[in-house]
Amino acid sequence: MDEYRNRLELIQRELRAQQIDVAILDEPEMMGWLSGYWTTENLWRACAVPAVGEPVLLVRKLDMAPAKERSWFKHIVGFLDWDDPLPLLVGTARTLNFALERVAVDFQSHSFTVARMRDLRELLPRADICDLNRSLWDLRRCKSEEEITLMRRASALVDQALKHTVSSIGEGVLPRIVAAETAAQVYKLGFDDGFIGPITVATGWDSLHGFMPERPLKAGDLVHIELLPRLRGYSARIMRCVAVGGASSEQKRITALLAEIQDRQIEAMRPGAIASEIDSIVRWGVIEAGLRETYENITGYTLGLTPITTQRTSDLHRCFNPKADWKLEAGMVFHVYTSAAGIALSETVVVRRDGGERLTRSPRVLFER
Incomplete structure (x- = not known):
């Protein structure tokens, strides 16, 4: 737990330095490094990490049990296979009172498509959607x-x-x-x-x-x-x-x-x-x-x-x-x-x-x- 808490603090410190309210992480490397759990992208899945507070893990309902087994996150939410996962992630962030004025994603992520960016802008029309530009990825460069x-x-x-x-x-x-x-x-x-x-x-x-x-x-x-x-x-x-x-x-x-x-x-x-x-x-x-x-x-x-x-x-x-x-x-x-x-x-x-x-x-x- 100390190892994972240290990783969360590294990420949140970087978010605060960049004045980012929430980061959406959807690459297996970053999701696994922070949450302890990773899975395929048969359907989209992600972590939402606020600058302050507890992060959220979003997975298919089918994957809820293994996610709870491997991840230390307190907030794990699941979506039905025929539902759009992005509105659930944004809705959960709102329920947990995450600030959503400045939201960051990694524009180099293989998982975050152009279509998903369009949908995120529609869900958060007043938010500034900015690029993490591999800044969080770089936190992994030195191993504990x-x-x-x-x-x-x-x-x-x-x-x-x-x-x-x-x-x-x-x-x-x-x-x-x-x-x-x-x-x-x-x-x-x-x-x-x-x-x-x-x-x-x-x-x-x-x-x-x-x-x-x-x-x-x-x-x-x-x-x-x-x-x-x-x-x-x-x-x-x-x-x-x-x-x-x-x-x-x-x-x-x-x-x-x-x-x-x-x-x-x-x-x-x-x-x-x-x-x-x-x-x-x-x-x-x-x-x-x-x-x-x-x-x-x-x-x-x-x-x-x-x-x-x-x-x-x-x-x-x-x-x-x-x-x-x-x-x-x-x-x-x-x-x-x-x-x-x-x-x-x-x-x-x-x-x-x-x-x-x-x-x-x-x-x-x-x-x-």
């Missing part, structure tokens, strides 16, 4: 010690899952069987249900999000593994590769170089460091080592609460790229990754005073099976 403890646990478990995945790979094995073995292990370890991550045969840096082959693995294949299961909604992530039939000396050399360059990046991830400078360690390090001619993707992004119901597989609100001018802060957690020649390495890393701390601890090698 409770969150870090949970992500540390998730990272230890994902290391175990990776070991099982590697052991299931071999010549003649269908990748689908590898994925099935991984999924079973993920469930046994206590992770949430949902997508386990890409398992594919890598061909280059741009094949990491490729499709699962429908043929047996053969000697010479590089199996790319990216595991991203969730523990109570929090994601720990790791990438490794497996050389089927054995790795060449060149593949081992590339893996060792990638690990060395990324280790320098992780070591430099201290509070106050500029994100673009952290990015350049890997970006230019890989190019200067002759491993890639160009580097056209980011080298890391935010980790934290990423419910399975979100449209986003990854939180790219803060990521390492050449234009990132923000500073690192203690408690930020990132998925840092690099790749070249079909080989990829990644870690879950928390920013500490003396540099980045790897939460995932698997051997930083090219596995051979």
Whole structure:
């Protein structure tokens, strides 16, 4: 409860600073982070958070029981599937005496459609509807010690899952069987249900999000593994590769170089460091080592609460790229990754005073099976 109350206070302090009466939060990340409950958007659902007072959770009546089981909110209201939920939310806010002169939504929300904005303006014709502009989203950038403890646990478990995945790979094995073995292990370890991550045969840096082959693995294949299961909604992530039939000396050399360059990046991830400078360690390090001619993707992004119901597989609100001018802060957690020649390495890393701390601890090698 202390953790959730602290989150509410952070949000309400920001609302008061912006002179906002009520914020409507309808993205799974923000709803889950504040209320403890998230669900799909088969029908619209949201939180209404006043600048002062207790927030409201709006869900389908069908979802009332699980919402009450998971959420700490005092006010949880449900709507019938054939009713419009927005008037119920506004009506509840009025019943609870929320001020409604200045109402904020996040204009970048995937859930808040143009049609819903039109309806909100009709319901509140005298209100100033303003943009949160990701200001509340940004409150999640640094993780509490409770969150870090949970992500540390998730990272230890994902290391175990990776070991099982590697052991299931071999010549003649269908990748689908590898994925099935991984999924079973993920469930046994206590992770949430949902997508386990890409398992594919890598061909280059741009094949990491490729499709699962429908043929047996053969000697010479590089199996790319990216595991991203969730523990109570929090994601720990790791990438490794497996050389089927054995790795060449060149593949081992590339893996060792990638690990060395990324280790320098992780070591430099201290509070106050500029994100673009952290990015350049890997970006230019890989190019200067002759491993890639160009580097056209980011080298890391935010980790934290990423419910399975979100449209986003990854939180790219803060990521390492050449234009990132923000500073690192203690408690930020990132998925840092690099790749070249079909080989990829990644870690879950928390920013500490003396540099980045790897939460995932698997051997930083090219596995051979």
